[in-house]
Amino acid sequence: MPEGHTIHRxxxxxxRMFGGDVVRAESPQGRFAGGALRIDGRxxxxxxxxxxxxxxxxxxxxxLHIHLGIYGTYxxxxxxxxxxxxxxxxxxxxxxxxxxxxxxxxxxxxxxxEKKALHARLGPDPLRADADPELAWRRIGRSRTSIGxxxxxxxxxxxxxNIYRAEALFRQGVDPSLPGRALSRERWEGIWAxxxxxMADGVRVGRIDTVRPEHTPEAMGRPPRVDGHGGEVxxxxxxxxxxxxxxxxxxxxxxxxxxxxWCPRCQAV
DNA sequence: GTGATATGCGGAT
DNA sequence: TCCGCCTATCACT
Numbered sequence: 001m002p003e004g005h006t007i008h009r010x011x012x013x014x015x016r017m018f019g020g021d022v023v024r025a026e027s028p029q030g031r032f033a034g035g036a037l038r039i040d041g042r043x044x045x046x047x048x049x050x051x052x053x054x055x056x057x058x059x060x061x062x063x064l065h066i067h068l069g070i071y072g073t074y075x076x077x078x079x080x081x082x083x084x085x086x087x088x089x090x091x092x093x094x095x096x097x098x099x100x101x102x103x104x105x106x107x108x109x110x111x112x113x114e115k116k117a118l119h120a121r122l123g124p125d126p127l128r129a130d131a132d133p134e135l136a137w138r139r140i141g142r143s144r145t146s147i148g149x150x151x152x153x154x155x156x157x158x159x160x161x162n163i164y165r166a167e168a169l170f171r172q173g174v175d176p177s178l179p180g181r182a183l184s185r186e187r188w189e190g191i192w193a194x195x196x197x198x199m200a201d202g203v204r205v206g207r208i209d210t211v212r213p214e215h216t217p218e219a220m221g222r223p224p225r226v227d228g229h230g231g232e233v234x235x236x237x238x239x240x241x242x243x244x245x246x247x248x249x250x251x252x253x254x255x256x257x258x259x260x261x262w263c264p265r266c267q268a269v
Numbered sequence: 270g271t272g273a274t275a276t277g278c279g280g281a282t
Numbered sequence: 283t284c285c286g287c288c289t290a291t292c293a294c295t
Contacts, residue, residue, distance in 0.1 A: 117278085257283070
């Protein structure tokens with residue numbers, strides 16, 4: 001489930017599994033055969049994540065840059081790795097474990113200058129210690145574009161996907177169609193702080209849970225429910241269902257080609 | 270088996 | 283604003 005928290009988990013996982021180790025790299029599918037050949041036998045020195053971009057640094061000063069897109073997935077396991085099933089673009093392994101990558105939108109090698117350029121085109125990432133939310137505010141505070149679209153723009157804020165967008169706006173009571181420049185600075189600071197909180201929690205638990213304890217179905221005296229995507233949320237993919245807070249039907253629409261979900265009553269600002 | 274859908278994004282129109 | 287990419291999953295036949 002590739003929003004930013006997933007990518008930061010993958011970076012940490014790769015560091016744990018392979019950091020400091022000589023890794024084997026192969027591309028059973030063949031589409032990354034050349035790149036795999038260059039990595040094969042190198043030491044994984046460090047890992048990095050910015051937004052939805054995963055970066056693995058090898059000892060020849062090259063960075064493996066992976067973006068999962070909408071389809072990309074990783075699977076991990078102990079060696080010996082099974083004969084690859086499906087279309088494994090890249091398999092990394094050491095003496096103990098393997099990591100299989102399927103269906104990424106991007107899997108390429110970058111030199112340091114290219115990596116720097118990647119960081120430069122991405123906005124502050126709520127999960128990075130070096131993130132400066134002021135950079136995002138400079139864009140948002142003067143923009144006529146809706147906050148719902150701005151939050152998904154990776155050059156404004158990096159790492160937020162459709163779920164975190166929907167949930168942070170709900171929790172802050174902000175109408176997704178509000179133009180960025182109509183948002184107060186305090187509201188923006190509230191959204192940013194909530195993204196930091198929610199996404200850090202997502203890294204810890206490995207899924208997106210956004211419902212406050214006082215709003216869980218149990219606390220509200222409703223039957224428990226399970227969301228298909230693995231976490232508990234207020235509005236994401238809950239169109240037509242009652243808002244967990246006020247009972248109003250959750251609304252849905254398409255904004256910049258992406259499904260959007262919100263509560264018309266709770267998100268009135 | 271088939272088809273719809275997806276947490277993304279770049280490029281064409 | 284639409285299209286296409288790339289793959290897995292799930293609801294439905």
